[in-house]
Amino acid sequence: MTSLASTFVDRIRAVVGHPSEPIGLHVPEIGELEKKYIIECLDSTFVSSVGSFIPKLEERMQEITGARHAIAVSNGTVGLQVAMFLAGVEPGDEVVIPTLSFIATANAVSHAGAHVFFVDSEESTLGMSPVALRAALESFVRKGSSLVNPATGRRIAAIVPMHTLGHPVDIAAIVAVAKEFDVPVVEDAAESLGSFVGEQHTGTFGLTSMISFNGNKIVTTGGGGVILTNDEALGKRAKHITTTAKLAHKWEFEHDEIAWNYRMPNLNAALGMAQLDKYPRFLEQKRRLAGKYAEAFAGVEGLSFVVEPAGTTSNYWLCSVRLDEPSLALRDELMTAAHEAGLLVRPMWNLLHQQRMYSSASRGDVSVATDLHASLICLPSTPALAEAV
Ligand SMILES: Cc1ncc(COP(=O)(O)O)c(C=O)c1O
Numbered sequence: 215m216t217s218l219a220s221t222f223v224d225r226i227r228a229v230v231g232h233p234s235e236p237i238g239l240h241v242p243e244i245g246e247l248e249k250k251y252i253i254e255c256l257d258s259t260f261v262s263s264v265g266s267f268i269p270k271l272e273e274r275m276q277e278i279t280g281a282r283h284a285i286a287v288s289n290g291t292v293g294l295q296v297a298m299f300l301a302g303v304e305p306g307d308e309v310v311i312p313t314l315s316f317i318a319t320a321n322a323v324s325h326a327g328a329h330v331f332f333v334d335s336e337e338s339t340l341g342m343s344p345v346a347l348r349a350a351l352e353s354f355v356r357k358g359s360s361l362v363n364p365a366t367g368r369r370i371a372a373i374v375p376m377h378t379l380g381h382p383v384d385i386a387a388i389v390a391v392a393k394e395f396d397v398p399v400v401e402d403a404a405e406s407l408g409s410f411v412g413e414q415h416t417g418t419f420g421l422t423s424m425i426s427f428n429g430n431k432i433v434t435t436g437g438g439g440v441i442l443t444n445d446e447a448l449g450k451r452a453k454h455i456t457t458t459a460k461l462a463h464k465w466e467f468e469h470d471e472i473a474w475n476y477r478m479p480n481l482n483a484a485l486g487m488a489q490l491d492k493y494p495r496f497l498e499q500k501r502r503l504a505g506k507y508a509e510a511f512a513g514v515e516g517l518s519f520v521v522e523p524a525g526t527t528s529n530y531w532l533c534s535v536r537l538d539e540p541s542l543a544l545r546d547e548l549m550t551a552a553h554e555a556g557l558l559v560r561p562m563w564n565l566l567h568q569q570r571m572y573s574s575a576s577r578g579d580v581s582v583a584t585d586l587h588a589s590l591i592c593l594p595s596t597p598a599l600a601e602a603v
Pocket residue numbers: 289290291292294315316318319376402404405426427428437438439
């Protein structure tokens with residue numbers, strides 16, 4: 215083992231201690247409150263798409279994020295698909311996304327019937343680069359009221375930045391570029407519940423957005439998510455088309471368009487409400503854990519702890535370190551050493567333009583994302599680890 219690999223393991227251990235069991239990347243905390251709310255939900259018999267926990271969860275999400283409308287859905291991927299649909303993405307369109315993202319960002323575009331265009335990330339945020347975005351948009355041509363990729367002939371229908379590992383992307387710059395080219399922004403805020411730019415919550419800058427409640431997120435509903443928007447008409451429409459577009463009536467089953475059954479079940483919302491009650495503590499623990507890692511890795515040559523971008527407050531959903539020199543071989547050596555020590559660290563996702571389904575998709579230069587992929591390692595980030603040592 216090289217000395218950097220043993221230092222890596224040693225510095226993680228300094229934060230998480232020496233438990234006998236392997237330490238996962240992010241484990242949900244499920245306790246008595248979750249059981250209480252779920253039993254309450256079971257006793258009510260409202261276990262499906264109707265029930266009191268769902269609107270409560272939506273209201274709580276509005277309070278936390280400041281968004282005027284929060285619509286609960288069955289997972290983040292379908293939430294992002296609908297968020298794009300609401301923003302006007304149609305089959306055959308093209309949507310600009312970062313190549314450094316989880317597969318769901320691209321899959322949601324595909325499920326909307328559209329095609330992806332990949333752009334690069336920036337070092338300071340790990341998210342979509344506004345400079346790369348501008349370069350891409352400038353390479354497109356205007357046809358009537360649409361911006362069109364001349365290489366594919368497709369309309370550019372949306373821009374989907376993502377807040378990577380919870381760190382806010384430079385959303386103000388991205389929104390400004392998007393506005394100049396008159397293309398709507400849909401934020402993939404799957405990972406960034408509790409992350410702010412200044413005082414404004416991520417997911418409230420674009421026309422629409424999505425936050426995920428998957429089991430590995432800061433707050434979980436088992437599976438689930440919310441669509442956020444400040445636009446009243448879009449908020450109403452989001453609820454309508456994710457609940458089969460049924461017209462309100464005591465007994466008639468009349469539906470006014472082909473829609474989805476994407477409503478979050480009440481059972482999941484019950485779990486989510488218990489988690490949201492604990493969310494202020496989770497957030498505080500995550501930021502304290504990040505502070506501990508930052509201290510532990512300070513002065514380690516060859517590795518740096520990734521800190522929140524200037525002017526933002528990150529939820530540090532996944533704490534991470536970065537190799538000063540990108541190297542897949544060294545990255546994998548460090549990860550192997552950590553796994554042998556029972557520390558289940560993870561690399562970033564494989565770049566989307568290298569996934570077989572998207573390898574022929576259009577893209578700009580992606581060199582920064584390639585370096586980030588070869589240098590980032592995600593550390594165990596369960597909130598309770600803040601109390602480990
Ligand atoms: C960046 C990103 N986008 C989309 C998703 C999809 O969310 P879900 O798993 O709730 O479908 C996730 C996470 O799971 C994610 O990390």
